[in-house]
Amino acid sequence: MPDRRRPVSRTAAWVLRLGLFAFCAFPLYWMVVSSLKVSHELLASPPTFWPHEWELRAYRKLFYETNFWTYFQNTVVVSALTTVIVLVAGVIGAYSLTRYAFRGRTLVARLTLLAYMFPPIIMLVPLFLLARQFGLVNSIPGLALTYISFSLPYALWILRAFFQSIPLELEHAALIDGANRAQALTYVVMPLALPGIIATAIFTFIVAWNDFLFALVLIGQDELKTLAIGINEFFHMAVVDWGLIMAAGVMVTIPALVFFIAVQRYLIAGWGAGGLKG
Amino acid sequence: MLAFTLFPVGYNVWLGFFAKHSLRATSTWVGLGNYAQMLGDPDFWRSVWLATVYAVGSTTLQILAGVAGALILHQRFAGCDFLRGVALFPYMIPTVIAVFVWRWLMNDLYGVIPYVLGTLHIPGMPEAWLTHRTIMWVLIVLSVWTFFPFVLVNVLARLQTIPPELYDAARVDGASAVRQFFHVTLPQLRNVLLIVLLLRGIWMFTKFDVPWLLGFGGGAGEAIRTLPVFTYQRSFTYYQAGMGAALSNIMLVLLLMAVTIYFVAFPPAEEENDA
Numbered sequence: 283m284p285d286r287r288r289p290v291s292r293t294a295a296w297v298l299r300l301g302l303f304a305f306c307a308f309p310l311y312w313m314v315v316s317s318l319k320v321s322h323e324l325l326a327s328p329p330t331f332w333p334h335e336w337e338l339r340a341y342r343k344l345f346y347e348t349n350f351w352t353y354f355q356n357t358v359v360v361s362a363l364t365t366v367i368v369l370v371a372g373v374i375g376a377y378s379l380t381r382y383a384f385r386g387r388t389l390v391a392r393l394t395l396l397a398y399m400f401p402p403i404i405m406l407v408p409l410f411l412l413a414r415q416f417g418l419v420n421s422i423p424g425l426a427l428t429y430i431s432f433s434l435p436y437a438l439w440i441l442r443a444f445f446q447s448i449p450l451e452l453e454h455a456a457l458i459d460g461a462n463r464a465q466a467l468t469y470v471v472m473p474l475a476l477p478g479i480i481a482t483a484i485f486t487f488i489v490a491w492n493d494f495l496f497a498l499v500l501i502g503q504d505e506l507k508t509l510a511i512g513i514n515e516f517f518h519m520a521v522v523d524w525g526l527i528m529a530a531g532v533m534v535t536i537p538a539l540v541f542f543i544a545v546q547r548y549l550i551a552g553w554g555a556g557g558l559k560g
Numbered sequence: 561m562l563a564f565t566l567f568p569v570g571y572n573v574w575l576g577f578f579a580k581h582s583l584r585a586t587s588t589w590v591g592l593g594n595y596a597q598m599l600g601d602p603d604f605w606r607s608v609w610l611a612t613v614y615a616v617g618s619t620t621l622q623i624l625a626g627v628a629g630a631l632i633l634h635q636r637f638a639g640c641d642f643l644r645g646v647a648l649f650p651y652m653i654p655t656v657i658a659v660f661v662w663r664w665l666m667n668d669l670y671g672v673i674p675y676v677l678g679t680l681h682i683p684g685m686p687e688a689w690l691t692h693r694t695i696m697w698v699l700i701v702l703s704v705w706t707f708f709p710f711v712l713v714n715v716l717a718r719l720q721t722i723p724p725e726l727y728d729a730a731r732v733d734g735a736s737a738v739r740q741f742f743h744v745t746l747p748q749l750r751n752v753l754l755i756v757l758l759l760r761g762i763w764m765f766t767k768f769d770v771p772w773l774l775g776f777g778g779g780a781g782e783a784i785r786t787l788p789v790f791t792y793q794r795s796f797t798y799y800q801a802g803m804g805a806a807l808s809n810i811m812l813v814l815l816l817m818a819v820t821i822y823f824v825a826f827p828p829a830e831e832e833n834d835a
Contacts, residue, residue, distance in 0.1 A: 302647060309665055316664060329670065401765075404811055407572060491654065527664070535653050
């Protein structure tokens, strides 16, 4: 539809759009630019909005002089482990929540809402003490187990909404044709719920990828650290190297950005089902 | 499966009645001792106050920014899909990175934002922002930047389901754009805004990583020592696990109150229909 409003309000609309763009994008632009500036320009006053000189010093330092790559691998492993386990358990759990009638089903459904709202800080002390008791401190599987314990209920909450939208008749048809429950789930329900499953995978992955609190409490050994607490270590250097920190920021953001663009379609679907947290 | 979550919560409630060292195995029953001590501690009350200021300030601004953003992005225009992507991005980058980028943007010596604000020569404008007096503002602005896309997405999704006939009717009646917003859009958004308000309020009140990462090592951290940060310090700086658990239980009670409000506002009958 062509914009038939007065030129004044059209200009105003563009000013607002640009304002929104600047508010969201400027900090990210500044991160990228800062990571590529030479040291003396980085600390120059007034700051330069477009650098006179560029260099990759900060990136070289990041890869050759810090454990960034180790942190990166640890984060990928713990996030992947969490996501796989949550998905398997979540799909089975959500399926039983929507397909089998049992006493207290509504109560369970309500508890999942509670789990969705649930702030992880409340679990801080008990999970730490339990992890110590079971020897899960300073271990990647232990950290993954912690993430699973608070992202699983929330995965159930998203998946449940998706499973509810799949008509029972389709499954009945499969059952009549001689499929068992497991086959009906694998061949009929899962493909239809795929966008929801992918959305759940993304959000679970993000929970593990972004967590700071539990990694801080549960991981002490440097070679087991995840990105969140590893990058935090860069602040403990004698002189804080802002170029290095910004370079680390860019390196963490790029995979997230690529991933985000690749799965954007599913993200929007998940959002509709209440699949965001944090 | 829910036992997985419920067990630690129950354990936490139980722990709140003990004096327990975070690393040693011993624990002593103190009944309500932790709670009595907490209520007599001015630092506790201060942390509750700071968490409230933070939660109210950042939630209000997130909702305003989110609704404004959603209204801007609701229209179709050249590059609107691109701008939608950009607007979601602050929410997608890891919290640690978001906080560090803002620490750099607001750096007392080299920060670009204090520099730009300085060139405006506004009387009374502070030169350094990461100080006791102003760090709460930085915390709030940074949190709005990071979390307003959550509001934006939820509101935008709802806006797109408002029937256009409602606007046509309003226009026929001669309602201006402002009146249309208050009399058509806002009532339609009422439910989604209530949910978002509850969720964001709870999540901001219990946010640990943002105030912690902004405040540590800077000297002004004390001015943003909100309840979650205070809880963390009791548990892992002073190793008072029992006290830490008792403090978490306070947050648990607040959470339960929020959920109760939710179910009063949205009677469960509606929920059962779609089950």
